[in-house]
Amino acid sequence: MKRIISTTLGLLLAGSALAAPELSPQGIIVNPVPTDLQVRVWVNKDPSKTGNPVYQIGERIQVSVQVNQDAHVYIFSVKSTGEIGLILPNAFDQNNFLRAGETRTFPPATGARYALEVAGPEGQDRVLAVASRQPLSLAQIADIQTGRVNLQGADNLARALSIVVTPLPQQDWVSNVAFFIVGRAAVTPVQPVQPATGTLSVNSSPAGAQVLVEGRVVGSTPLNLVLRPGRVDIELRLGGYQNFRTTAQIRPGETTAVNANLVPVVQNGLLQINSNPPGAQVLLNGRVVGNTPLNLTVPPGRYDLELRLGGYQSFRASLSVGSGQTVPVNATLQALRGALEVYTNVEARIFLDGREVGQTRGGFLRLDELEGGSVQVVALAPGYRAALRDVRVEAGRTQQVRLELPRAR
Structure with missing residues (x-):
């Protein structure tokens, strides 16, 4: 099932541009020195980049990119209002490494689990692609899971990206930009506008469980997600607890709640029993289980332990073993007189x-x-x-x- 990726604009792709058309692709960031690394980005209505294609609000769009050398590619959308979103990597497609000569389209024509939609307002929008021979850290400016970029305006994005790429040699990265115009589709007033998304509310006891939707990590509980309508597979993971799996039906304009009571994972404990002198017979709850030194794997619980050795006083102890706990026992046996x-x-x-x-x-x-x-x-x-x-x-x-x-x- 496809998902509409949300950017800071509340759309999949609310426009992807960066500067006025007369700006050079390199100038969008810091005017780096010439490099033999090349990247080219375009939209599906203008693969030759000869015009300024028009997309209606709500229309789906595809973004293609090509590199001439192995590189990590990052794609941003910049709206005419200055709002910025991260298109690649995203929560459903984090593989942004392209081989030399490879062309890739986002989302792909087949098998895509998300879609890109153009959002308003009307105006000149842009898509910026940055290719780097080394992976870049966008943690300070963007959230890959939500697509939100905590910046506004092409100038601020340029400055932020300049900082991100500053540690790299100038020949190791390059950028390219594609432009398109956002128009508006005619709306028939008589037709009621149906909500395009629903909300998934996920909670767990205890909280802090990792949430996966359709196999992708999307956050931790408690968590609210805006998703396209349809059936989704949900999984919760938390250390020390069994994985929780369920399905939910997302309905337009409605909130679907998933409340999970996580079940602790019961792990056997370990008894490490040693005696001085060694060779003592070991009895656990009255049953002979071996001789020292002895390692015993046991379920969590309380145990009565006894060690017997000829010529020595018997050693007795009560032990409590927790889930996954290792309990050492070192007994010095007292010789009989x-x-x-x-x-x-x-x-x-x-x-x-x-x-x-x-x-x-x-x-x-x-x-x-x-x-x-x-x-x-x-x-x-x-x-x-x-x-x-x-x-x-x-x-x-x-x-x-x-x-x-x-x-x-």
């Missing part, structure tokens, strides 16, 4: 690997928090000979050892 119960036939001093650790009372001594491994237990008492035994302490267990101290002779 063993215990030793020493029984003697007399009260005696007790040594472990040569280190005194206590004295039996009533023939009994309990030793806790002992590291696992082999240890030598020695009991000494006055008047008795020493008694000793090698014992292996096991983590998490209590070992018993009985020492009989014989009397000294």
Whole structure:
């Protein structure tokens, strides 16, 4: 479906000219030095540029351009009132790069998604084409999506374009102009004037979603667009949310509203589980899922985590994983300690690997928090000979050892 491109004049092409016919094409901007880069622009009623063709208000027009070398082409319309619009690039056709010898018409004769219409008032209008070997930045003077140029008058446009092209060598750009006359078509008073456009109002929750109409980016929500009547495809895009797609029927003189409640995109999270020492069994919500180190992709939610390793205390934690979130878990496992119960036939001093650790009372001594491994237990008492035994302490267990101290002779 074709769209009527709006310029600052509220038309597709409200005239495209720039200076009185006697001005040279180069003089429309800054009178650059001669260059071998050439651009030629013309309108469909005067391809040879020998006359001053007449277009009626509301009549459709086509603009053609040709370059003799590879170049980026920018086309402006300048009305007799001084109002300026950007024809190329536009919201529906942003490919403004032409190859050497290529001729291109805007809009193209077939497959065009927009149209150019001549708007009033009556007078001498112009089309200006600027060709540059390098792309120009028009961000400060024009809005490609709307075609609006925040300048009035050929002189102001000339000065603005002079600034834009100043960084370029003078041989790297050139301009050309075409003229036409805007007349007025006869209107039969009895025929009611039907609105030529309708309004599309697009809103989203949350706001700020990118809006695409017929596959072209046209702005962000909330957004009001003036469109030609007909059916249009609409898409809204916002990071973290599912794309929203719908169609709308634009009716003349009416406002069609599209209100989209965007649905968040649910992304799995990542659990990065490590332990010191490694090799611990991992249980998630009571189910064994592997051994450390371990990376687990899980849906958003809460999880009970447990790590188990022989000789070490179990590690437990409750975790909350958000959408797309990475949650690291670094667990230092605490070694289990063993215990030793020493029984003697007399009260005696007790040594472990040569280190005194206590004295039996009533023939009994309990030793806790002992590291696992082999240890030598020695009991000494006055008047008795020493008694000793090698014992292996096991983590998490209590070992018993009985020492009989014989009397000294």
